Amino acid sequence: MRSSGYAAVWQDGGPASAGQIMLDASALTFEGRQTSRRIAFTSIASARLGRGSAERVGGRPALVIELVDGETIRVATPELGALHDLAEALQFTERAAAGSPARG
Numbered sequence: 001m002r003s004s005g006y007a008a009v010w011q012d013g014g015p016a017s018a019g020q021i022m023l024d025a026s027a028l029t030f031e032g033r034q035t036s037r038r039i040a041f042t043s044i045a046s047a048r049l050g051r052g053s054a055e056r057v058g059g060r061p062a063l064v065i066e067l068v069d070g071e072t073i074r075v076a077t078p079e080l081g082a083l084h085d086l087a088e089a090l091q092f093t094e095r096a097a098a099g100s101p102a103r104g
Contacts, residue, residue: 005031006082009057012037012073016057021075023089028065043067047090049083050074063087 005022010030019032028044030037050056050064057076063083065073077083 005029006077006079006086008075008077008082009060010073010075011057012071021077021086023086028090039065039067039073041090043069044090047087049087063090065090 005020007019008021008030009016009018010021011017017030017032017035019030019035022029022031026041028039028041030039044065045068046066048064049061051061055062055064055074057074060076060078061083062074062076063086065075067073075083075086077086
């Protein structure tokens, strides 16, 4: 994944926010004009690609991230392959946290 992150639109219960989503060794960081949020991987219960109409953000397919506290964050990006890259990275961190060997 590129260190500069991906252009993204995300929604976490309120209005959609636009900016960048970045991934580092321990967290996802959302950076927008008026918002910033860092989510530790240990706070993520699951992540999957959502394609249903209720899961889309701005009409685009979204990565649906469910947190351990029950909150859901949906992330869409115009960049080709970005959702798959993010989903793969999050699933790798889930396997590593569970002590499962990485597939690949």
